[in-house]
Amino acid sequence: MYLGFWAVSFSAGLEVFSRTGDIRTIDVIYTLLFNLPMVFIVSVHSFHLLPNYLAKSNFWAYGITLLCLLGTVFPIYNFSFLILADWLFPGYYLVGIYEPLEVIGFGALYLVLSSSLEFGHSWFESLQAKSKIVELESEKRVSELKALRAQVNPHFLFNSLNTIYSEALKKSDKAPSLILKLSDMLRYVVDKMEQEQVSLEEEIEYLTHFVDLHKERLNEAEKVHFSTEGNFSGKHIAPLLLIIFVENCFKHADLTDDDARITIHIKQGEKELTLHCKNSVYKKENRMAESSGTGIQNAKRRLDLVYDGKYSLDINQHKSLYELTLKLGIG
Structure with missing residues (x-):
């Protein structure tokens, strides 16, 4: 599920960051660095906050942790372009172009989209589980009726x-x-x-x-x-x-x-x-x-x-x- 999400995200990023219309190596690198903080916050949110706080109705802890998580987006964004870029791609000069509030806004958007995907997937699984329960109950009912008639x-x-x-x-x-x-x-x-x-x-x-x-x-x-x-x-x-x-x-x-x-x-x-x-x-x-x-x-x-x-x-x-x-x- 998330592989498809990140594939779409990466493709959209290439279209946005490509200034010439042609996809160049630097566009791929820039998109990769931009997605790193998003991957981090989405992963923490999906695999830690949702199951450990929201699913257990611990709303206060979820809200506070979510704000703290959003607060890490810009520092990780800066780390990607100021330190990680020079270490991984020394032949390229890469600079982050977005302000803190803009990066946080992107982070919030990614969380909303990924959460919608997660909730949709959970809802579909819930429907399947309910359908399976109904089917099993129906089979049990038919079997019991046959046994009683016998x-x-x-x-x-x-x-x-x-x-x-x-x-x-x-x-x-x-x-x-x-x-x-x-x-x-x-x-x-x-x-x-x-x-x-x-x-x-x-x-x-x-x-x-x-x-x-x-x-x-x-x-x-x-x-x-x-x-x-x-x-x-x-x-x-x-x-x-x-x-x-x-x-x-x-x-x-x-x-x-x-x-x-x-x-x-x-x-x-x-x-x-x-x-x-x-x-x-x-x-x-x-x-x-x-x-x-x-x-x-x-x-x-x-x-x-x-x-x-x-x-x-x-x-x-x-x-x-x-x-x-x-x-x-x-x-």
């Missing part, structure tokens, strides 16, 4: 296979149709797992098959109430998100009492999707509380990543009832 599949497969296994043990005629239904659901999981958004209609259909599958394993399937309301056409949602809450109902429900129920209702309003789940829980052993809650925490994390600020999740648990309401901003 956690859904084992839960789903385990519970569904248990249902089919119980039917197979009974040599039930339902087993083949249940296997076919599970196959369709697995195909959906495989096809939609990596997508950012899926059709809400397809997601509702997937949930319907899931509930139907679990109804088959219950002795009192009439205690499960699953209903939908509203127009799901043209709407989209993050895949395999609602299944975690629905699955949770079956996993922890107690249907042994006559008045026990699992109620799942999904409603699509004008700008909001509402999932309301309610299920009876064990009175003596509060299994919902004892559960590690991995699935719910998984869902919450996905909601934070995908619908941050656009959802609400309300969970209420009483002695024998667990109730959950999720609202998503899906218009």
Whole structure:
């Protein structure tokens, strides 16, 4: 960066100090001697004052040191032309032509130009760093979402296979149709797992098959109430998100009492999707509380990543009832 700066400075100096229009050796020497004090103050300013004082917000020390630095410009200028010139170039008679205030003015101009270059370079690097951070955060977010979505599949497969296994043990005629239904659901999981958004209609259909599958394993399937309301056409949602809450109902429900129920209702309003789940829980052993809650925490994390600020999740648990309401901003 500074090599280019000094190359431009030297070229400009040659144009200014050349009195004949042709670049002569003496013009090159004069320009070199003139730039020596400028190189000194710019180097000290860039590599010492900026990082050690200004970057650390030590403004008083920076200001005082800057004034002292400018005070060295004319002495170094005189040294270049009165002593250094005779020593390095004895065959030439060279004399400084500028007054002290003029030399200090040149020094101030060089500091302003070099500082602008430094600040511009730092600003560009800062933008690159911020862009890199954003890119890394985006990659991390995508990777985390993929990992969270992948956690859904084992839960789903385990519970569904248990249902089919119980039917197979009974040599039930339902087993083949249940296997076919599970196959369709697995195909959906495989096809939609990596997508950012899926059709809400397809997601509702997937949930319907899931509930139907679990109804088959219950002795009192009439205690499960699953209903939908509203127009799901043209709407989209993050895949395999609602299944975690629905699955949770079956996993922890107690249907042994006559008045026990699992109620799942999904409603699509004008700008909001509402999932309301309610299920009876064990009175003596509060299994919902004892559960590690991995699935719910998984869902919450996905909601934070995908619908941050656009959802609400309300969970209420009483002695024998667990109730959950999720609202998503899906218009």
